Amino acid sequence: MKLLNRAGELLSNEGPSALSLRRLAADVNTSTTAVYSLFGGKPALLDALYDEGFRRFGERLAMVPETDDPVEDLIQIALTYRDSALQDRQFYVVMFSKVVPDFMPTTETYIAASGTFVPVVKTVQRAIDNGSFLPNEAPEVIGLALWSICHGLVSLEIYGILPPGLEIAPVFERAVRASADGWRTH
Amino acid sequence: MKLLNRAGELLSNEGPSALSLRRLAADVNTSTTAVYSLFGGKPALLDALYDEGFRRFGERLAMVPETDDPVEDLIQIALTYRDSALQDRQFYVVMFSKVVPDFMPTTETYIAASGTFVPVVKTVQRAIDNGSFLPNEAPEVIGLALWSICHGLVSLEIYGILPPGLEIAPVFERAVRASADGWRTH
DNA sequence: ATCGTATCGTAACAGTGTTATAAAACGAAA
DNA sequence: TTTCGTTTTATAACACTGTTACGATACGAT
Structure with a gap:
């Protein structure tokens, strides 16, 4: 799951405020909708990071x-x-x-x-x-x-x-x- | 300062996510610009609450x-x-x-x-x-x-x-x- | 009474999460 | 292989956020 990896990198390198869905999606060459079909939204993504x-x-x-x-x-x-x-x-x-x-x-x-x-x-x-x-x-x-x-x-x-x-x-x-x-x- | 009082109330009653400038300004019948002339922005408002x-x-x-x-x-x-x-x-x-x-x-x-x-x-x-x-x-x-x-x-x-x-x-x-x-x- | 500063309202800008809609991709069954 | 159904994706819009330029208003001191 490239999204989760990149989310972890963004979180670690630049902190929580850099973890926006658009930024994240752009970094892995997809769109924000991917986060919703794969996780269910930003809270669910945070849950995975948690x-x-x-x-x-x-x-x-x-x-x-x-x-x-x-x-x-x-x-x-x-x-x-x-x-x-x-x-x-x-x-x-x-x-x-x-x-x-x-x-x-x-x-x-x-x-x-x-x-x-x-x-x-x-x-x-x-x-x-x-x-x-x-x-x-x-x-x-x-x-x-x-x-x-x-x-x-x-x-x-x-x-x-x-x-x-x-x-x-x-x-x-x-x-x-x-x-x-x-x-x-x- | 009605703004600061209301900000404290909003913070206490509904938590930090309810503390938006528009909500705060509307609650005291003014506009968000007041926060900027009186405090200097949201971080400065938080500073006052801190x-x-x-x-x-x-x-x-x-x-x-x-x-x-x-x-x-x-x-x-x-x-x-x-x-x-x-x-x-x-x-x-x-x-x-x-x-x-x-x-x-x-x-x-x-x-x-x-x-x-x-x-x-x-x-x-x-x-x-x-x-x-x-x-x-x-x-x-x-x-x-x-x-x-x-x-x-x-x-x-x-x-x-x-x-x-x-x-x-x-x-x-x-x-x-x-x-x-x-x-x-x- | 006048000038200057401080405050305020409106509106716009850039950014956020979220969602409706439609297109594309994929896998399984015929 | 072809077809069907589900999953995933892209585009665009919506509502919301903090911030700021601009102009108008109010206020206080000279």
């Missing part, structure tokens, strides 16, 4: 190796989260920000995207079983907290609203480690 | 009383952060999300907005001086970490991409407390 973004994202997160230190595994997942987001930052804003007015993913696509979160919860569960993390805390809650600090820091970074003159990478790691420590058994 | 959003936001955060337990103060600031964001959620997405393509606040407006962050850092400093938080950690970093988990959770909540069937308020508080605990001296 899906693609989460596919890449989940692929990379799942690639983090599993060691016998689950808390350290979580840190590595977090670092991978940031790397992946920065690598596909234009996809990231489609996935996690309202970059296109009134765009919402299909519930089907949304459910598929939710799978990205599963390895995090599993690793948290291992940390609980391990005795590293507090028992009697729902692993989804801990996972969500760690996921959120990643999302919060990364989106602030991508939107350029972080204090300037800040070496972000070490700050990110430090923040994630502290956040994980908050769930540790003492 | 400013207004941060003004309200900062006002509420600064209203959190200062006790002799700075860590607890930080928790209260965090809870206020969420309350304020949910109260003005359409403003929040203008402030922290790319809801209008290629919109960026003026550096002047951005600097004013940055002031919102100051009370957080000050409270963190008090927690360090207090002996509650680890010394030799930059208060900006700790403040940023706490700010980020608030931002991460709240934006996930506002965008509706949180696991369904979740009582968010207690999860939010639990996550913030754990995140703060991560910076505590043991």
